[in-house]
Amino acid sequence: MKERPILFSGPMVRALLDGRKTQTRRVVKSRPWTTGDYFASGEYSTDLGYEASRGEFWAGFRHPSIHPDGSACYERCPYGAPGDRLWVRETWRGVVAINPPGKTTELGVARYVPDQQYCRRVEFQATQARDSEPWRPSIHMPRWASRITLEVTGVRVERLQDITEADAAAEGVESLRNEGEYWKDYLRSTAQCDELVCLNARDSFWTLWDSLNAARGFGWDANPWVWVVEFTRIN
Template identity: 60%
Template sequence: MTERPILFSSAMVRALLDGSKTQTRRIVKPTGAHHIFQFRGKDEAHGADEPTGEWAWCSSAHVVSDHIRCPYGKPGDRLWVRETWRGVVEINPPGKCTELGVARYVPDQQYCRRVEYQATHGRDSEPWRPSIHMPRWASRINLEVTGVRVERLDQITEDNAQAEGAAPAWLDVDGGTVNVGQPTYRQGFARLWRDINGDESWDANPWVWVVEFKRIGEAG
């Protein structure tokens, strides 16, 4: 079992916490490659080659050394979530009682009295630290990978779009909304993807890693 970090926006952290997000899609890089395969290994019980659950992306139709393994692992591996955060640390000026203050930089857990998370914290003027700078000890969400596959972005189904934590939305047309028919999770996911990755990314319809997971509790 391998453990890896993964970044999520505040909106997606809230979806993780309420249980509505059980999938994430991430662009396969480099996008010029066009062959995918699953690693296979010996099934000792049956003596046959069976998929290991690990996917790779390759520039050749054959399995060669020049390939990219899924950076999010395989079923059974774990992911710890990085999100926007800050540390509240103990300050002890000479001659004063213990005080607490929001730290712009938290060197390690020893100095941190508690961690606050933007996704679930009220608005205030204190500074926040970017998710990319969150250390392992500050993370509160752990995920276990339950499935990995590769597909085109626009292959997402209505059920899968709901599992992405998207809210139903109307169809976007020329930057506006058209109130025709019913809002769908798929259209909500498209809007979410465009907000994060840009219109050009959605229009390019890239290959994406589809990572399915379950939450396994908060970090101790």
């Protein structure tokens, strides 16, 4: 069993805590010898995936122009295999004692927390009231500050737009008002107005995906290959 870190946005952290999120999709990063045009062309076959004897999941990709002899290239899942664990990194900050020893203890937000022994408590932006104190990016969260651990139960590869309605709901998108009838539009909804909604979970996931990935060139319309990681929350 291996442990790996994984980043989640604030809305998805809340979905994990609420028990709504049991899947995540992450872009399959192409190898240096795989050109972008080929990798996104849709001519690859993903029926070559298999689990190696050591429990790692590998997805096989074959393209007729690159592999005319019937060979294939393989990509190892960076998020592990069933039985492995993922600890969640989220936007956070550490609260420390800011007065010298012997003085009345006063707590304050630290711009940098070098070690767990100096931290009186950890706060999380996803579930904390907004204020002007600084937050640390999720990429800098150490293992000891993480509050959520997930156990991988399944891994597969598919194109982004192959997601089903049930899988979109399992991605943790938020149902609004009438349960299952209206879903959050993550591109247009604000804290002041959630009247702009989607009529199904799949469209809601589309807006969520684009809010996180379109600017990186992996938007819904690009239809990238994605790792589908299924999991259960163990704490």
